[in-house]
Amino acid sequence: MSLISVRGLAVARGGLRVIEGLDFELGAGQAIVLRGPNGAGKTTLLRCLAGLQPAVTGQIECPPDSIAYAGHADGLKPALTVTENLEFWSAVFGGPDIAPALAAMNLTDLAARPAHALSAGQKRRLGLARLMVTGRPVWLLDEPTVSLDQGSVALFATMLRDHLAQGGAALIATHIDLGLPEAQVLDLAPYRARPGLRQDRPAGFNEAFA
Amino acid sequence: MKALLLRDLRLAVRAGGGFGLSLVFFLILCTLVPFGVGAEGGQLSRIAPGILWVGALLACLLSLDRIFALDHEDGSLDLLATAPLPLEGAVAIKALAHWLTTGLPLVVFAPLLGVLLHLPTAAYPLLVLSLALGTPALSMLGAFGAAITVGLRRGGLLLSLLVLPLYVPTLIFGAEVVRRGAVGADPTTPLVFLAGITLATLALVPFAAAAALRVNLR
Numbered sequence: 095m096s097l098i099s100v101r102g103l104a105v106a107r108g109g110l111r112v113i114e115g116l117d118f119e120l121g122a123g124q125a126i127v128l129r130g131p132n133g134a135g136k137t138t139l140l141r142c143l144a145g146l147q148p149a150v151t152g153q154i155e156c157p158p159d160s161i162a163y164a165g166h167a168d169g170l171k172p173a174l175t176v177t178e179n180l181e182f183w184s185a186v187f188g189g190p191d192i193a194p195a196l197a198a199m200n201l202t203d204l205a206a207r208p209a210h211a212l213s214a215g216q217k218r219r220l221g222l223a224r225l226m227v228t229g230r231p232v233w234l235l236d237e238p239t240v241s242l243d244q245g246s247v248a249l250f251a252t253m254l255r256d257h258l259a260q261g262g263a264a265l266i267a268t269h270i271d272l273g274l275p276e277a278q279v280l281d282l283a284p285y286r287a288r289p290g291l292r293q294d295r296p297a298g299f300n301e302a303f304a
Numbered sequence: 305m306k307a308l309l310l311r312d313l314r315l316a317v318r319a320g321g322g323f324g325l326s327l328v329f330f331l332i333l334c335t336l337v338p339f340g341v342g343a344e345g346g347q348l349s350r351i352a353p354g355i356l357w358v359g360a361l362l363a364c365l366l367s368l369d370r371i372f373a374l375d376h377e378d379g380s381l382d383l384l385a386t387a388p389l390p391l392e393g394a395v396a397i398k399a400l401a402h403w404l405t406t407g408l409p410l411v412v413f414a415p416l417l418g419v420l421l422h423l424p425t426a427a428y429p430l431l432v433l434s435l436a437l438g439t440p441a442l443s444m445l446g447a448f449g450a451a452i453t454v455g456l457r458r459g460g461l462l463l464s465l466l467v468l469p470l471y472v473p474t475l476i477f478g479a480e481v482v483r484r485g486a487v488g489a490d491p492t493t494p495l496v497f498l499a500g501i502t503l504a505t506l507a508l509v510p511f512a513a514a515a516a517l518r519v520n521l522r
Contacts, residue, residue: 144386147522163386167379171311173318178311185307186387224383 096121097160097232097263098143103152104287107138111150111287118280120232120263125254125274128267130282136267139282140234141165143265162230164238168221172210176201176220179209184227195226198253200246214241222250226257233257233264239272248273305389305397312401322370326363326406327413333359334417345422352421353431353482359417360410360435361442361471367406368446368467369453369460371398372517376454385521391514399440399447399510407439423486430485434498438478441502444509445470451513454520473501 096119103116112135120126128136141147143154144163170179180192196202199219209217218241225233233254239247251273254264258276266272316323337355338348375381384394414435415428423431449467453459480494 141382144382146382146385159388161386163383165379165382167377167382169378169380169383171315171378171380173315174311178314182307182311183383186384186389188388 098154098156098265100143100155101153103139103142103154104150105135105138105142105147106150107135112138113282113285114287116152116282116285120265122231122261122263123258125258125264125266125277126280127272127274127277128265128280128282129269134282134286136282137165137236140236140265140267144234156232160230161232161234162225162228163234163236164221164225165236166240168217169224170209170217170220173208175206175208176212177205179220180223180227183224187228187230190227190229192223192227195223198226198249198256199223200249215243215246218242219246219249222253226253231262233262233266235264235266235268237268238266239268239270305393308384308389308394308397309401312398313404316401316405322367323405324409326366327409329366330359330363330410330413331417333362334420338420349422349424349486352418352423353427353486354479355421356414356418356423356431356482357434357438357475357479360414360439361475363410364406364439364442364446365464365467365471367402368450369463371402371447371450372454373450373459381454381517382521385517391517392510395447395451395513395517396444396506396510399444399513402447403440403443407435407443410439411435423482426488427482427485430491430495431482434478434481434495437495437498437502438474441474441505442471444505445474448509448513448516451516451520454517474498477501 099119101117104111104114106112112133116139118126128139130136138147140163142149144161146163174182176196177192180195184190184192193202196205199222201216201219201223204212204216209220212220218238222238225235238250242250247270254272254274257264266277334355341347341351372381375384385391411432414431418428418431446467449463449470452466453463456462477494477498481491481498484491484494
């Protein structure tokens with residue numbers, strides 16, 4: 095069964111199409127790594143799938159409340175401790191236990207520390223631990239390994255593999271090798287929007303005012 | 305929703321949260337006015353209702369841009385928008401948290417500052433009542449302005465300009481309630497209008513603010 099299926103999707107950034115005619119399916123236990131040069135539309139695609147911006151055309155099918163999104167920013171409050179940050183997101187997503195998430199990203203020793211005292215890599219680990227308390231099957235990850243050291247990347251790969259083994263799925267935009275040989279690679283270059291008349295292929299609602 | 309409210313209240317009272325800023329501003333304004341216009345009792349007590357209401361309104365305005373701007377900067381707003389919580393509910397809760405940290409302290413301390421301004425004794429219950437009825441509307445309308453300006457750098461200026469006209473009806477009826485209380489007239493009509501404005505604001509604005517947030521998150 096596919097958790098997310100995309101047909102003929104086109105997405106736009108800043109009033110210009112960046113990706114056109116994208117088709118893919120992501121089933122339980124599968125991971126797809128998005129590749130593409132800077133500006134290829136990886137972030138735009140992930141934000142569109144997360145429901146933060148509308149698609150220009152095409153269909154996205156997924157079960158309701160199945161997507162957890164992790165963007166460039168971690169959504170942490172510097173004045174709260176690691177535990178408080180994670181407990182907040184756990185409560186928003188229906189209150190699963192935060193201890194496994196802390197353990198998975200090796201944050202247990204830092205649990206009582208305020209988030210402003212964490213290093214960039216530790217903050218990112220906390221941001222990734224948040225995914226585990228969402229309890230959602232599809233993870234959309236935008237450059238998840240930024241500022242992580244090699245050991246932490248391995249921790250993250252382990253967490254991801256556990257998630258896939260439990261019937262989850264993940265769509266990951268990244269430039270580095272995660273050590274996930276089972277992941278498929280989706281290169282966005284062939285789906286790059288062709289240059290052409292904008293009138294023929296409007297980029298969205300804003301075009302009405304252009 | 306409770307978790308969001310508790311988080312916002314906790315953030316407001318921790319270091320750098322800005323709790324008390326509005327209250328101190330209100331205090332400064334009400335302390336300075338008697339020096340500015342002179343301590344002559346009759347004149348002061350005549351303008352006291354207006355000063356107290358304008359002071360409360362400006363104090364409220366001071367902290368509005370924090371409602372969504374901080375959450376937008378650190379990415380929590382994106383994550384909240386993809387959370388199971390409806391965005392309308394999140395807006396309402398954040399406005400409530402803003403009211404609890406700015407509006408409610410103003411309501412509680414306004415009678416003390418009324419003494420500084422020679423407010424007639426009969427007007428005190430009405431001052432508290434009118435502020436308690438009116439300030440929730442100020443927080444909610446402010447949340448709408450904050451939602452519109454959320455992606456802008458230094459959006460505070462634009463936010464104030466957008467929100468000020470929306471505050472005018474609340475100010476007019478709120479100050480009128482206190483003025484009538486001070487001169488011993490019947491305050492029912494402005495009180496009912498004030499309550500009506502607040503209720504309409506609470507019912508409609510969360511939807512408008514959530515729609516504005518969705519557009520700004522694109």
